[in-house]
Amino acid sequence: MPTHKVEQLVIATVGFFWCFLMWFSTAAFSPSIAATYHLGIKDLGLLASSAIWMAPVGRVVAGWASDRFGAPRTFAIILAGCGLVSIASAYTTSYELLFVERVIVAVAGVSFVVGIQHVAQWFEPEEIGTAEGLYAGTGNVGAGAGALLLPRIFGTDYHSAFLWLGVIALGIAAWYLLRGVAAKTTERRLSAQRGSDIRGTVFVWTRYIAIALMLAYAMSFGLEIAMNAWLPGYFARGFHEEILGLGFSGVAGLQIAAGTFAAVESFNASLFRPFSGFMSDLFQRRGWTPLPFIAKELPYAPRLHWLGIALILITLSMMGLTVAGLSGSLHSSIAVLVAFGIFLSFGTGGTFALVPLLFPDRPGIAAGFIGGVSTAGGIVYPLIFAGSANIHMGYLYVALYMFVPIVVFYFWAARYERHPEEHGLFTGELAGQQV
Amino acid sequence: MSSIASHARTEPWYKYGVAFLMLEIAIAVAVSGYSLYMTFNGLGGFPGKH
Numbered sequence: 497m498p499t500h501k502v503e504q505l506v507i508a509t510v511g512f513f514w515c516f517l518m519w520f521s522t523a524a525f526s527p528s529i530a531a532t533y534h535l536g537i538k539d540l541g542l543l544a545s546s547a548i549w550m551a552p553v554g555r556v557v558a559g560w561a562s563d564r565f566g567a568p569r570t571f572a573i574i575l576a577g578c579g580l581v582s583i584a585s586a587y588t589t590s591y592e593l594l595f596v597e598r599v600i601v602a603v604a605g606v607s608f609v610v611g612i613q614h615v616a617q618w619f620e621p622e623e624i625g626t627a628e629g630l631y632a633g634t635g636n637v638g639a640g641a642g643a644l645l646l647p648r649i650f651g652t653d654y655h656s657a658f659l660w661l662g663v664i665a666l667g668i669a670a671w672y673l674l675r676g677v678a679a680k681t682t683e684r685r686l687s688a689q690r691g692s693d694i695r696g697t698v699f700v701w702t703r704y705i706a707i708a709l710m711l712a713y714a715m716s717f718g719l720e721i722a723m724n725a726w727l728p729g730y731f732a733r734g735f736h737e738e739i740l741g742l743g744f745s746g747v748a749g750l751q752i753a754a755g756t757f758a759a760v761e762s763f764n765a766s767l768f769r770p771f772s773g774f775m776s777d778l779f780q781r782r783g784w785t786p787l788p789f790i791a792k793e794l795p796y797a798p799r800l801h802w803l804g805i806a807l808i809l810i811t812l813s814m815m816g817l818t819v820a821g822l823s824g825s826l827h828s829s830i831a832v833l834v835a836f837g838i839f840l841s842f843g844t845g846g847t848f849a850l851v852p853l854l855f856p857d858r859p860g861i862a863a864g865f866i867g868g869v870s871t872a873g874g875i876v877y878p879l880i881f882a883g884s885a886n887i888h889m890g891y892l893y894v895a896l897y898m899f900v901p902i903v904v905f906y907f908w909a910a911r912y913e914r915h916p917e918e919h920g921l922f923t924g925e926l927a928g929q930q931v
Numbered sequence: 932m933s934s935i936a937s938h939a940r941t942e943p944w945y946k947y948g949v950a951f952l953m954l955e956i957a958i959a960v961a962v963s964g965y966s967l968y969m970t971f972n973g974l975g976g977f978p979g980k981h
Contacts, residue, residue: 627950630948630951742970760966770951770955771952771956774952826971827971830966837963
């Protein structure tokens with residue numbers, strides 16, 4: 497079947513955008529669902545957190561499946577399965593059943609790693625950063641678009657929304673199956689298929705550089721989804737008086753203001769992500785390797801340096817959030833948040849500009865491990881933020897006690913000038929690989 | 932450093948990809964600008980004039 501890599505990129509991006517829309521559509525209608533079933537705050541919290549439950553394990557499985565069976569089949573099954581359950585949830589009248597169905601629909605979030613694998617199988621090393629960035633960044637916008645548009649289109653009628661989201665998902669699944677091609681060449685396809693055994697999985701999971709990239713993604717995307725949930729409450733509490741001083745009043749007014757300020761992080765982290773991939777490509781083309789310790793001679797060394805810069809900037813901006821918060825200046829806090837969101841995108845885009853190059857024979861397994869396990873950060877960070885005596889100090893604690901050690905580990909793992917993937921918890925032979 | 936520097940020409944699709952990412956950046960800048968503006972003007976700022 498004649499096709500072009502841009503067509504494959506468009507199919508993957510549209511599929512991912514729709515999956516993200518379905519993933520967060522429950523949250524968009526949580527007030528309506530709460531009103532229908534008379535839910536309390538604890539039930540709402542459980543419903544909100546359930547969206548992320550399937551991500552860590554589900555992404556690992558989806559990554560393996562995309563190497564094994566090809567991205568088009570895997571993506572189509574995710575879209576069709578989640579679409580059908582979404583349609584079923586539109587007709588459900590029991591809250592318990594609706595909850596279970598929406599947890600299953602949230603599996604749509606695992607599709608990220610399938611598209612990463614698909615794009616990696618089509619694009620060349622010198623353009624992979626921009627291609628993966630366009631895929632992931634544009635797809636991520638689905639979350640914000642859902643929160644912004646779904647309640648405006650459907651009002652409180654979440655039944656119709658879930659129905660249409662499911663029906664269109666089925667259409668995209670059919671499109672993906674009809675026009676999606678797993679890889680640019682048969683050799684690439686077979687190479688990924690051969691690497692998708694348990695030994696290949698153990699190999700990837702035990703490599704220091706893969707662990708470093710997983711932690712880097714936990715520092716960026718894990719933090720991004722944590723902040724999506726945390727920031728509205730942070731602004732409502734941490735800058736309560738300042739927001740009231742701006743003329744907002746009542747719970748609804750506080751929600752509007754806090755939500756608008758929090759959206760800065762979400763929009764920048766998503767929309768700057770393609771730019772980060774472009775910067776990774778630019779570092780690669782120009783051969784920029786400015787950081788000490790990190791390898792300078794590897795074929796993809798400049799991309800390692802770009803990610804190193806991103807991790808340092810994320811750590812510094814976390815400290816900046818604490819400083820701005822303690823100063824009590826809402827203007828400073830939003831200004832730092834703008835930079836913080838951009839730096840998060842540098843981390844997410846920088847990580848997945850590297851993953852397909854480090855593990856070209858196992859792009860799905862590597863994407864599943866790095867993109868899956870790291871999402872656990874979305875659960876951990878809010879607990880630390882909420883556990884701090886001062887609401888502004890949590891960012892500093894996370895930066896000092898988690899991010900600084902992760903950055904040091906990243907520099908250490910990225911220092912090898914030859915085959916960093918050979919170095920891991922076991923020797924390559926023990927992990928089942930000839931190295 | 933020169934050993935890894937690659938000056939290979941990018942393919943035609945690449946410039947359209949870069950144009951699209953610039954559009955996305957413009958949206959992000961607009962949202963950031965609006966939020967920052969709102970910290971100074973509150974409900975009096977565009978587009979939430981009351």
